[in-house]
Structure formats: C-alpha cells, structure tokens
Amino acid sequence: MTSKVNFVQINQEQSSSNNNAIDSEGNGMKTMATLLQNSIQGVQNSFSSVYTTLAANLKQSLEMTHTMNSVMEQFLLSNLRITSNITQIHKLETRGNFIPSLLTITIINSGQFPIPNISCSITFVKKDHNEPVNIGVECKESIKRGITNPDSETTSISSIFVPKTSTTTSIFTLSPQTQIIEKLKLAPSEFCQYNAKVNVRFASPGTGELLQKEHSFGLYLIDQCEKSVRFESQLTKYECSHVIVELSPYLLRQLWNVHPSSGLSEAMTFEISWKNEIYSLIHIKKWIGADKSKVLCQVLHFNNAKSSSEIIDRIVEELKVLSTNKNKF
Structure with missing residues (x-):
C-alpha cells in the first residue's frame, strides 16, 4: 500500500516538474518573442527616423536647388x-x-x-x-x-x-x-x-x-517719312492751312539729323515727305521759356485731301507726344 502511494506521489511530482519545465520554456519563448518584437520595433523606429530625416533633407535640398535656379534665372534676366x-x-x-x-x-x-x-x-x-x-x-x-x-x-x-x-x-x-x-x-x-x-x-x-x-x-509715321532741312525765313508764299504747336528743339535736331554745332535758327524749315510727295513743312516761329526748352512752330499742310490731312494731324500729335517723352531719345 505504501509502495503504491509513493509511486503515485512520484508520478505527481514528475508531472508537476514537467509542467514547470513547459511553463518555463513557454515563458522563455514569450520573453524571446517580446524581445524580438521590441528589437524589430526599434529597428522600424530607427528606419522611420532615418527615412523622415532623409525625406526632410531631400525636401530641403530640392527647395535649395529650386531657390538657386530661381536666383540664377533672375540674375541672368536682370543682366x-x-x-x-x-x-x-x-x-x-x-x-x-x-x-x-x-x-x-x-x-x-x-x-x-x-x-x-x-x-x-x-x-x-x-x-x-x-x-x-x-x-x-x-x-x-x-x-x-x-x-x-x-x-x-x-x-x-x-x-x-x-x-x-x-x-x-x-x-x-x-x-x-x-x-x-x-x-x-x-x-x-x-x-x-x-x-x-x-x-x-x-x-x-x-x-x-x-x-x-x-x-x-x-x-511712328514720322519715322517712316523722309525728312530734310531747308533754309527759308518766311513761308507766307505757300497758300495752305497750318497749325501752331510747341515742340522740343532737341527732338527736331534728332529727327532731322541737325548737327549740334549747327544749332537751330528761325531760318530753318523742316520738310516731311513720303515717296517724294511733300506732306508738310515745319517752321520755327520763336523760342519759348527762359531756358529755351521749347520752340513755337508753324506746321503747314500741303495736301488738302482728307487722308493726307489726317496723316499730318497724326504726325503732329506724334511730334507733340515725343516732345514730352524724354525717354524716346
């Protein structure tokens, strides 16, 4: 009877020992799995951090490249x-x-x-x-x-x-x-x-x-016309309509290629023609202002046709605008 009890007790102890071994082995596997999971998570976090840093650096590099390109383009265009x-x-x-x-x-x-x-x-x-x-x-x-x-x-x-x-x-x-x-x-x-x-x-x-x-x-129309200078002190012999305008003497010198050493005088008459047909004569009447920055001119129309009259009117308007536009010359 005693031997039978001991055998049962021994079996129980062996079973308990086996269970403890299994539990210990299971706990070890769980620990290893946890460590492995933590390691993988750490690696993933490290890679994620690397990728984030790399992406930020690439973005910054691209932005810098774009800025440098933009600066270079503006530099070339400005020069x-x-x-x-x-x-x-x-x-x-x-x-x-x-x-x-x-x-x-x-x-x-x-x-x-x-x-x-x-x-x-x-x-x-x-x-x-x-x-x-x-x-x-x-x-x-x-x-x-x-x-x-x-x-x-x-x-x-x-x-x-x-x-x-x-x-x-x-x-x-x-x-x-x-x-x-x-x-x-x-x-x-x-x-x-x-x-x-x-x-x-x-x-x-x-x-x-x-x-x-x-x-x-x-x-402009005046750019397309032939321009020459006459020396006539009076234009009263011409029977035609005329207008009086203020013009820049500098403009007259530039358009009619009057040399600076020659200057302008009231004896000068500025001729405007197109395809050998005289459209207009401009005669200086007098100088205006203390600094003589303007001249009062008589502009004669030679052709009474409506189209020619309109052309002269437009040329006169061009001369008036150009006389006030210092950037033209």
Whole structure:
C-alpha cells in the first residue's frame, strides 16, 4: 500500500516538474518573442527616423536647388538688356519699299556669366487695329563687341533677327560683358503707325524651362517719312492751312539729323515727305521759356485731301507726344 502511494506521489511530482519545465520554456519563448518584437520595433523606429530625416533633407535640398535656379534665372534676366533706336538714313541707301530709317537693336549681357542658346524675334502690329503684320526686314550690319571699352575689338557676325533661310532660327551664346548691335532696314507694306516688340528667349541652365525678356517700341509715321532741312525765313508764299504747336528743339535736331554745332535758327524749315510727295513743312516761329526748352512752330499742310490731312494731324500729335517723352531719345 505504501509502495503504491509513493509511486503515485512520484508520478505527481514528475508531472508537476514537467509542467514547470513547459511553463518555463513557454515563458522563455514569450520573453524571446517580446524581445524580438521590441528589437524589430526599434529597428522600424530607427528606419522611420532615418527615412523622415532623409525625406526632410531631400525636401530641403530640392527647395535649395529650386531657390538657386530661381536666383540664377533672375540674375541672368536682370543682366540681359535690350534697347532700340530709329535714325534717319538717306533715301539713296534704300530701295523698293524700304523706309529711309534704320532700326538699331542692341542686346547686352552685363553680367559675369554667359547666356547660351539665345534666339531673338521681332514682331509688328498695327496700332489702330492691333493686327499682326509682316514687315520686310533686311540686315544692314550686325556686330559683337565688349561693353566696358568703347574701343574694344568689333566682330562682324550673322544676323540674329534675319535667318539665312525661312526655316532656320539663329541660335547664339552671348558672352559676359558683351553686346550685339544689329541695324535693320524696314519695309512696311502700309503707311501707318505700328507697335513693335523684340523678344529674346533662352533655356534656364537649371531647369531647361524657356525664359524670355521683351522690349517694346513704336514705329511712328514720322519715322517712316523722309525728312530734310531747308533754309527759308518766311513761308507766307505757300497758300495752305497750318497749325501752331510747341515742340522740343532737341527732338527736331534728332529727327532731322541737325548737327549740334549747327544749332537751330528761325531760318530753318523742316520738310516731311513720303515717296517724294511733300506732306508738310515745319517752321520755327520763336523760342519759348527762359531756358529755351521749347520752340513755337508753324506746321503747314500741303495736301488738302482728307487722308493726307489726317496723316499730318497724326504726325503732329506724334511730334507733340515725343516732345514730352524724354525717354524716346
């Protein structure tokens, strides 16, 4: 009886020991699983932190790159300048429908970096109707030279506005501290006022996006007329209508190419003609103001036709506006 009890007790103890071993092994597995889970979570947190930091750095780098590109683009555009000027030439230098005026366009890079892959274009629209029109353009001269030294070497180049063929576009690089000066002859199909625009385009060095800069100017009726100077003290012999206007003596000198050493006098008469037909004569009546900044002029109309009278009226208005616009010259 005693032996049987001991056997049962031994079995119970072994069973309890086995259960304890199983429990201990289970607890160890749980502990290991917990440690493994914590380790994985730690690694995930570390990677998440790395990814977050990397994303923030990449975003900051992209923003910095974008800012640098934007600054460089603004820098190049601010150093790119466009100017225009219209001067009279002798009618013997023209042919066909070309007007006796020369359009000079200057493209300047005043910065320290080259501007590559530049292309240029010029467009004209009728002022009254805002309609794009085709105007004949012929290059008289195109040169490149430095801007710091007036006596710097001048190099003749191909036209940047008039391509060799109708299917090609002139592409060029404008070096630092360099300017391109191009002189163009114009042949409008109609005698009217035009608004013109010069467009200079180039690709951004950073993004490749197209950047552009524009310059606008007017092609006036007075620019298209032939202008000459007579020496007649009196115009009373001409029987025609006239108006009295105040004009700038500086404007008269510039438009009629009167040399500064010659000055202006009341013996001068300024002739305006179109295709060998005299439209008007302008005669200085007297100087105005203590500084003589204005002259009182008599403008005579030679053609009584309504269309001619309207043209003269518009030319007079142009002269009055240009006399108050110091930026024109």
